[in-house]
Amino acid sequence: xxKYTSLDDITDLQALIAEARExxxxxxxxxxxxxxxxxxxxxxxxxxxxxxxxxKAACNLGMDVTVMNFNSDAWKLExxxxxxxxxxxxxxxxxxxxxxxQYGDVIAVRAFPTLTDKAKDESEYVISNFVKYASVPVxxxxxxxxxPLQALADAITITELSQKKRPKVVLSxxxxxxxxxxxVANSFIGMMQKMDVDLTVxxxxxxxxxxxTIQDTPVEYNQxxxxxxxxxxxxxxxxxxxxxxxxxxxxxxxxxxxxxxxKLGNAQFxxxxxxxxxxxxADAVLDGSNSVVIEQANNRTFSAQVVLKKILxxxx
Amino acid sequence: xxKYTSLDDITDLQALIAEARExxxxxxxxxxxxxxxxxxxxxxxxxxxxxxxxxKAACNLGMDVTVMNFNSDAWKLExxxxxxxxxxxxxxxxxxxxxxxQYGDVIAVRAFPTLTDKAKDESEYVISNFVKYASVPVxxxxxxxxxPLQALADAITITELSQKKRPKVVLSxxxxxxxxxxxVANSFIGMMQKMDVDLTVxxxxxxxxxxxTIQDTPVEYNQxxxxxxxxxxxxxxxxxxxxxxxxxxxxxxxxxxxxxxxKLGNAQFxxxxxxxxxxxxADAVLDGSNSVVIEQANNRTFSAQVVLKKILxxxx
Amino acid sequence: xxKYTSLDDITDLQALIAEARExxxxxxxxxxxxxxxxxxxxxxxxxxxxxxxxxKAACNLGMDVTVMNFNSDAWKLExxxxxxxxxxxxxxxxxxxxxxxQYGDVIAVRAFPTLTDKAKDESEYVISNFVKYASVPVxxxxxxxxxPLQALADAITITELSQKKRPKVVLSxxxxxxxxxxxVANSFIGMMQKMDVDLTVxxxxxxxxxxxTIQDTPVEYNQxxxxxxxxxxxxxxxxxxxxxxxxxxxxxxxxxxxxxxxKLGNAQFxxxxxxxxxxxxADAVLDGSNSVVIEQANNRTFSAQVVLKKILxxxx
Numbered sequence: 029x030x031k032y033t034s035l036d037d038i039t040d041l042q043a044l045i046a047e048a049r050e051x052x053x054x055x056x057x058x059x060x061x062x063x064x065x066x067x068x069x070x071x072x073x074x075x076x077x078x079x080x081x082x083x084k085a086a087c088n089l090g091m092d093v094t095v096m097n098f099n100s101d102a103w104k105l106e107x108x109x110x111x112x113x114x115x116x117x118x119x120x121x122x123x124x125x126x127x128x129x130q131y132g133d134v135i136a137v138r139a140f141p142t143l144t145d146k147a148k149d150e151s152e153y154v155i156s157n158f159v160k161y162a163s164v165p166v167x168x169x170x171x172x173x174x175x176p177l178q179a180l181a182d183a184i185t186i187t188e189l190s191q192k193k194r195p196k197v198v199l200s201x202x203x204x205x206x207x208x209x210x211x212v213a214n215s216f217i218g219m220m221q222k223m224d225v226d227l228t229v230x231x232x233x234x235x236x237x238x239x240x241t242i243q244d245t246p247v248e249y250n251q252x253x254x255x256x257x258x259x260x261x262x263x264x265x266x267x268x269x270x271x272x273x274x275x276x277x278x279x280x281x282x283x284x285x286x287x288x289x290x291k292l293g294n295a296q297f298x299x300x301x302x303x304x305x306x307x308x309x310a311d312a313v314l315d316g317s318n319s320v321v322i323e324q325a326n327n328r329t330f331s332a333q334v335v336l337k338k339i340l341x342x343x344x
Numbered sequence: 345x346x347k348y349t350s351l352d353d354i355t356d357l358q359a360l361i362a363e364a365r366e367x368x369x370x371x372x373x374x375x376x377x378x379x380x381x382x383x384x385x386x387x388x389x390x391x392x393x394x395x396x397x398x399x400k401a402a403c404n405l406g407m408d409v410t411v412m413n414f415n416s417d418a419w420k421l422e423x424x425x426x427x428x429x430x431x432x433x434x435x436x437x438x439x440x441x442x443x444x445x446q447y448g449d450v451i452a453v454r455a456f457p458t459l460t461d462k463a464k465d466e467s468e469y470v471i472s473n474f475v476k477y478a479s480v481p482v483x484x485x486x487x488x489x490x491x492p493l494q495a496l497a498d499a500i501t502i503t504e505l506s507q508k509k510r511p512k513v514v515l516s517x518x519x520x521x522x523x524x525x526x527x528v529a530n531s532f533i534g535m536m537q538k539m540d541v542d543l544t545v546x547x548x549x550x551x552x553x554x555x556x557t558i559q560d561t562p563v564e565y566n567q568x569x570x571x572x573x574x575x576x577x578x579x580x581x582x583x584x585x586x587x588x589x590x591x592x593x594x595x596x597x598x599x600x601x602x603x604x605x606x607k608l609g610n611a612q613f614x615x616x617x618x619x620x621x622x623x624x625x626a627d628a629v630l631d632g633s634n635s636v637v638i639e640q641a642n643n644r645t646f647s648a649q650v651v652l653k654k655i656l657x658x659x660x
Numbered sequence: 661x662x663k664y665t666s667l668d669d670i671t672d673l674q675a676l677i678a679e680a681r682e683x684x685x686x687x688x689x690x691x692x693x694x695x696x697x698x699x700x701x702x703x704x705x706x707x708x709x710x711x712x713x714x715x716k717a718a719c720n721l722g723m724d725v726t727v728m729n730f731n732s733d734a735w736k737l738e739x740x741x742x743x744x745x746x747x748x749x750x751x752x753x754x755x756x757x758x759x760x761x762q763y764g765d766v767i768a769v770r771a772f773p774t775l776t777d778k779a780k781d782e783s784e785y786v787i788s789n790f791v792k793y794a795s796v797p798v799x800x801x802x803x804x805x806x807x808p809l810q811a812l813a814d815a816i817t818i819t820e821l822s823q824k825k826r827p828k829v830v831l832s833x834x835x836x837x838x839x840x841x842x843x844v845a846n847s848f849i850g851m852m853q854k855m856d857v858d859l860t861v862x863x864x865x866x867x868x869x870x871x872x873t874i875q876d877t878p879v880e881y882n883q884x885x886x887x888x889x890x891x892x893x894x895x896x897x898x899x900x901x902x903x904x905x906x907x908x909x910x911x912x913x914x915x916x917x918x919x920x921x922x923k924l925g926n927a928q929f930x931x932x933x934x935x936x937x938x939x940x941x942a943d944a945v946l947d948g949s950n951s952v953v954i955e956q957a958n959n960r961t962f963s964a965q966v967v968l969k970k971i972l973x974x975x976x
Contacts, residue, residue: 080444087408123954128708130961302419305438372696396764403724621738
């Protein structure tokens with residue numbers, strides 16, 4: 029693997045999941061592989077799971093890890109070509125990416141979207157410029173439009189927990205008071221489209237995702253109909269894509285989309301976390317036995333570890 | 345040791361101090377014990393000594409260490425049960441504590457009190473919720489009402505430096521321009537009550553500590569009388585407990601409580617640091633030969649190391 | 661080496677450069693030297709290259725590394741002697757430096773100048789107080805008036821890339837919208853004065869550096885004349901030294917000082933980075949084959965590594 033910035037970097041998903049599950053059983057089996065290799069984690073946004081799981085994954089492989097909160101620790105970056113840099117940006121991505129490549133063997137980047145400039149977000153101007161100018165592999169720790177490490181952890185979780193050959197998986201929109209990105213939804217859908225599952229997406233009118241994401245996946249505006257006989261219910265908010273970044277004036281507008289035990293039925297409940305209790309999902313679901321969110325978070329470690337392993341094998 | 349959140353977690357104090365002093369002589373004697381074990385340090389407040397000493401202690405035991413400044417790096421946490429999380433908190437402690445437990449083998453937490461809501465502070469809502477929901481051991485790096493790692497370092501220091509079987513130890517309040525917590529005073533008093541020392545607490549009227557802390561320890565409002573023939577003088581400010589969080593309008597009100605060489609006499613001067621010079625204590629004391637504050641800070645490493653060692657031994 | 665806070669700490673520059681180049685070929689040759697030794701990096705200001713290269717250098721030597729952003733993580737420091745600390749500073753450098761020395765074997769500090777108080781900046785009150793009170797070696801990661809790790813990387817770069825026995829090296833001032841320190845210029849000039857190069861400094865009138873820096877180095881106000889037949893052109897902005905910290909009202913005033921391919925000719929282009937494109941230097945220079953800024957940044961690792969190696973050898 030030369031990089032992991034989108035699901036397109038996966039060549040054999042089933043083999044990758046199987047390898048991740050092997051690593052989960054024997055996390056230290058390859059602790060010599062990353063010796064003298066340094067992973068640099070660059071955060072332009074907050075992180076809990078992604079940071080801690082990726083650090084642990086790298087350490088399991090024997091790598092050294094450095095964490096930088098780019099906004100507070102370093103210099104404000106310029107991403108435009110040809111700019112006269114006489115305003116507030118101090119360093120161009122061209123230099124930054126090349127320079128960081130001198131000090132690390134793998135660079136991982138988290139950079140959320142603006143949610144105000146759709147074209148800029150869809151250009152993935154942060155992570156794509158890191159890929160363009162870095163001379164070492166780049167890993168996406170959630171970019172403007174994709175969260176492929178989360179999607180891989182989700183695929184591992186469903187593979188581990190599914191009782192059926194072809195489970196029914198529903199991605200259900202949920203209300204949220206703030207405008208959230210589409211990255212998790214995009215990558216989850218993309219991942220499920222690669223797997224042998226029966227996928228349905230459900231959301232209120234106005235929350236349609238991009239055609240590039242949905243492709244031929246069925247979309248159902250009636251949540252109850254969508255949830256019927258589901259094996260896995262993945263819940264996630266996203267802001268409007270068409271009316272880009274808009275969030276319904278009040279979450280109360282769609283409060284009936286919150287997942288309750290009645291809606292969940294016998295399905296297993298998934299969420300990438302952090303999750304707002306009693307807005308996205310009722311306490312009784314999260315505290316109940318059908319919630320697999322903690323195991324899903326645990327699988328973030330092995331999602332990151334298998335990706336780093338494939339990248340390290342390609343370096344050596 | 346299953347956790348270290350209060351002095352109640354100590355079963356045999358003398359043995360623990362003796363073991364810490366052995367670690368001080370041979371800090372790397374157990375550097376295999378923590379191999380492949382990860383300590384996650386979570387700071388909700390500033391830290392210098394606690395962070396650096398705990399990191400060093402963990403490394404001496406071969407552990408990997410991750411430091412997170414929770415407020416800036418991660419998501420704002422909700423601690424109330426049953427809340428509808430539609431305001432400014434993004435993640436509930438229930439998920440956060442369980443999730444962090446997936447990525448670390450021991451979690452250490454620093455969370456200062458509000459000093460405005462006594463009941464909330466005394467519930468220790470941050471650290472007690474980490475203990476409740478984490479599936480790994482929790483260490484207190486100073487909570488709303490307790491600083492047991494500091495108190496253990498203090499006990500080590502007094503044991504090392506005492507020339508008497510039963511030294512006279514005085515905890516003397518000192519002026520400070522801001523409202524400070526009661527945690528250090530509470531834990532120091534609790535620790536001294538477990539040791540074979542002659543303890544006196546002295547402070548101006550209005551700065552009485554809780555009955556639960558004082559128990560039957562003598563309290564003297566006359567500082568000079570209290571300090572007479574002291575072997576160790578531990579100086580520390582705290583804000584009012586009764587008139588919760590209040591600080592005297594100006595430090596000048598109590599400026600005569602500042603420790604000077606005359607007041608100290610031949611006693612050894614202790615303070616947990618950071619200390620405000622010429623407010624809490626005169627330069628001449630800190631710069632004189634009776635100050636043991638640097639050795640006290642050094643003992644923070646071995647206080648943390650012995651606690652982590654006991655916790656690791658219980659894990660394995 | 662007992663410390664590295666200024667170029668005066670170098671005893672044999674040629675030997676040091678040669679040793680750095682050996683480390684570049686065999687970065688892990690001394691990875692046992694730093695075992696059980698801890699480097700504490702203290703940042704009072706932003707950093708990208710310095711932080712990442714110093715961390716890598718220390719890891720190459722087997723050291724453990726801790727990074728603290730002092731302003732956000734720890735307590736506000738007092739540097740004045742005899743102060744009554746009843747205002748906004750919480751800890752005196754006397755305690756801080758002694759305490760940090762309990763937890764680390766080497767302390768590295770970055771502290772930029774005020775650019776408003778020349779006497780205070782020239783006293784190097786931050787780093788000189790760390791040297792005064794720390795009980796372990798101190799490394800300068802850019803102080804008020806000096807950046808000796810950068811200058812050593814520059815010396816390595818020129819030594820590596822020079823095609824001549826005595827190359828012509830020009831330090832050329834460049835425009836910048838904000839007031840910048842003199843540290844890089846000071847240390848670069850000081851370093852070149854120690855090397856067998858033909859050094860010229862060029863800048864507009866009003867941007868004269870201190871006499872202590874310039875000594876007998878030729879200064880030329882005509883940039884074109886200075887640049888003629890240069891082998892290396894090192895470009896850097898600094899604010900006025902005489903009219904301390906002043907920056908020309910608009911960068912446009914001196915925009916003709918920006919380095920272009922025409923001005924550069926066949927010389928190699930150097931800059932310490934971060935660099936503002938199309939203000940300091942034209943895109944065509946940075947993107948052209950005469951720019952050596954990335955290799956220069958790479959040499960920061962070996963500059964730091966050779967310094968840490970000399971310090972570690974002196975500790976053992």
